Amino acid sequence: MIVDIISATLLLLGSLMAFTASIGLLRFPDTLSRMHAATKPQTFGLLLVLIGAMIRLGDNVDVGMLVLSCLFALITAPVVAHRIGRLAYQEQRARDGLMDRDDMESPNRD
Structure with missing residues (x-):
């Protein structure tokens, strides 16, 4: 009984996080803000959903696939966000005034 409550709570929280990420994708004004909404809460929501499913499944053989899905999401989301x-x-699609200095410029090696 308590396992079902914990699992349902994690599933609902994960779904809520993914939903807020989708709202952020629609509402945020520029690419960098949308990138943040697409990676951080969406990945955390996915992890909560997968952990809730793992708890619900218990000792089922499918838990291994859910663990691999968690690892894949944790490995790929930062790489995709960095590339975007x-x-x-x-x-130069960033909003004006968002960055104060050129952090991507290579240092002068004189």
């Missing part, structure tokens, strides 16, 4: 952020920077 770098592309937005290179194409």
Whole structure:
């Protein structure tokens, strides 16, 4: 009984996090803000949903696949966010005043 309550709570919280991420994708004004909404709460929501499913499944053989899905999400989300952020920077699609200095510029080696 308590396992079902914990599992349902994690599933609902994960779904809520993914829902707020989708709202952020629609509402945020620029690429970097949308990138943040697409990676952080969405990944955390997915992890909560998968952990809730793992708890519900118990000792089922499918738990291993859910663990692999968690690891895949944790490994790929930062890489994708970095590539999107770098592309937005290179194409200068960031909102004016968002960055104070050029952090991507290579240092002068004189």
